[in-house]
Structures are given as C-alpha cells and as structure tokens.
Amino acid sequence: MAVIVDLVRKNPHWGISIASRDKKTPAASVYGAVWFTVDSPHMPVWCRVKRAVMQVFYQLLFVAAGLLVCGVVVLVLRYRRRHQDEETKEVYHLVERIIDIMKRHNDECQVNKSLEPYLAIPHVRDMLIPLQLRRKKQGVWDKSVKFLAANESRIREETQHVKGEEFAVWRWIGGFPSNGKNKVWQGQAFGENCDVGYNLLPYSPTNCLKIRNMFDADVECGQDWHIYVQDAILEKCKENKGILHLAVDKTSKEGCVYMKCMTPDAAGEAYRALHGWWFDGNLVTVKYLRLERYHERFPDAANSTVPLVPSNNKMRSLSQPYHRSPLERS
Structure with a gap:
C-alpha cells in the first residue's frame, strides 16, 4: 500500500488523488490514505450514456412521485367535496x-x-x-x-x-294570516354560492317551470295577495328579461306558481334564482314542466310574448338582508 501511495504522489500527471476517510480531505500521510480518486476519469461512451440515462431516470422518477402525491391529494379533496355535496x-x-x-x-x-x-x-x-x-x-x-x-x-x-x-x-302550526305585503326572500337554504340544489340539472329541458311553497293558501287574505307573490318572483329574477307568463294557483295546497319563459335558457336562469331559497318562511322548490302540458293548463300563455315586470319598483321582497343557514355557517 505504501509503495502505491508513493508512486501516485510521484506521478501527479496520472490524475489520481489520495483522500482520507471522508473522501474529501487529502491524506496527510501514507497511513492516512484510504481512498484513491481519479480527477478526470476516462469513461467509455456506453458508460457515459448509461450514467446519463440513470440520472434522467431518477429525476423523472422524483417528478412522477411528486405528481402522484399531488394527484392523490386532488382526488381526496374532490371525493370529500362530492360527498359533502351529495x-x-x-x-x-x-x-x-x-x-x-x-x-x-x-x-x-x-x-x-x-x-x-x-x-x-x-x-x-x-x-x-x-x-x-x-x-x-x-x-x-x-x-x-x-x-x-x-x-x-x-x-x-x-x-x-x-x-x-x-x-x-x-x-x-302553519302560518299566520298574511296579505302578502310583508313577504320577503330570506336567503338560500345551503348558502348563496351553493350550486348543489336537489335535482339541479346541467341544462334546461324546457322553458316552463312549476314553483312550489311560494304561499300558504290557508292563511292568505285580501284580494290581491297573489300580486305580491308574482312581484316577489319577478323581483328575485329581476335580471331575467325572458319571463312571459306567471300564474298563481290560489287553491294549491303546495303554494304553486307556474312560469313560462321565452327560452329554456331563461327558464334555467329563473330555476337557479328560485330553487332552494327561503321565502316567507317556506323552502321554495322548482321543477320543469313540458310546454304542451303548460299550454293545456293555461291556454292564454300561448299568446304571451311580452316580458313581465313587477307591478311597482319598490322591491319589497328584497328589502331585508339574506339569512345564513346553520349549515352554511358550519
């Protein structure tokens, strides 16, 4: 060993260095020599290619592992969100x-x-x-x-x-007698930004709607309470210029109001504005109706071509701040 170390020291042109145990510090004596390192090794082309390929492989493996972890996190978050929505x-x-x-x-x-x-x-x-x-x-x-x-x-x-x-x-216990004047929208059942209302369709199949729980026929009084109900719907859909016909079924036990819109898109806009909202203490729900069935029930609606507007510009039904439900706050 001593002879080899001595030859290496006498021939620095060989490009070989003598290192101690940590592989970095030069050996102070022959007895401290543990490692020989080649400063400029000559490697065959195949070895160089193999070494480069392995380096790239390990880098790609590291990136793939990172992407896999990110993908798993995204899937878990999506699953939790879907579970909460359901x-x-x-x-x-x-x-x-x-x-x-x-x-x-x-x-x-x-x-x-x-x-x-x-x-x-x-x-x-x-x-x-x-x-x-x-x-x-x-x-x-x-x-x-x-x-x-x-x-x-x-x-x-x-x-x-x-x-x-x-x-x-x-x-x-039902509701208290009402003339409709104090009916207001009270907020969405599961948050104003919630798009997971029950039976929310990704498209609008027709331009007619059936709106439930807009009133309680047993407690309504006065001659024009239905006008306030119509105004409340039009005020809630104030950005919608495609509502052509509204009919309040005054005898309905379900508090039904029927709506015809100019296009299915306008009906979808009205659906999203009304479905799942609280109105006068009632949870409003909406479903689509076929146009033919609507015209059978309301023949005059076939001739309705002028968009409806509220009977006044007071916006009474929007006069109070929206309520935030406990589920939205939790």
Missing part, C-alpha cells in the same frame, strides 16, 4: 319530504278528529328512511332535524307522551 342534497330532499308529511298529516287531522295533531320525530324518520339505511343516514337525519328547528317556523318541536312513552314530536 349529503347536502340528501338533507335538502329530506327536509322537503318532512314538510310534506307534516302538511298531509295536518290535513288528515282536519278530516279525522281522532288523530293526534302531532307526529313522533322517530316515527317520521322511520317513514322516510328504510331500516337497513338508518345507521348510515343518521348524520343526514340529524342535520335535517337541526335545519328544521332553525329555519321552519311552521313546524314546532315539543314533547308528548305517546302510548305511555315520552317522545319528541313535531306539530304543524
């Missing part, structure tokens, strides 16, 4: 069905006086959610109950004894 739709739909059940039960109580004017909350849940799905849907149900307690004034929660056992129950 859950919100379920809550929305469940709230609608609960309100319908309570309305129907109240109507039945008016006919059959032997019925109790309330329903146990667990009983309503059992009516809506199959047994095999109750544990899975418990979170959706809890959010629906919370949402109704915070936003639906027509349903009151109380405690009653049902067949000897104490239950939390819902009682339909």
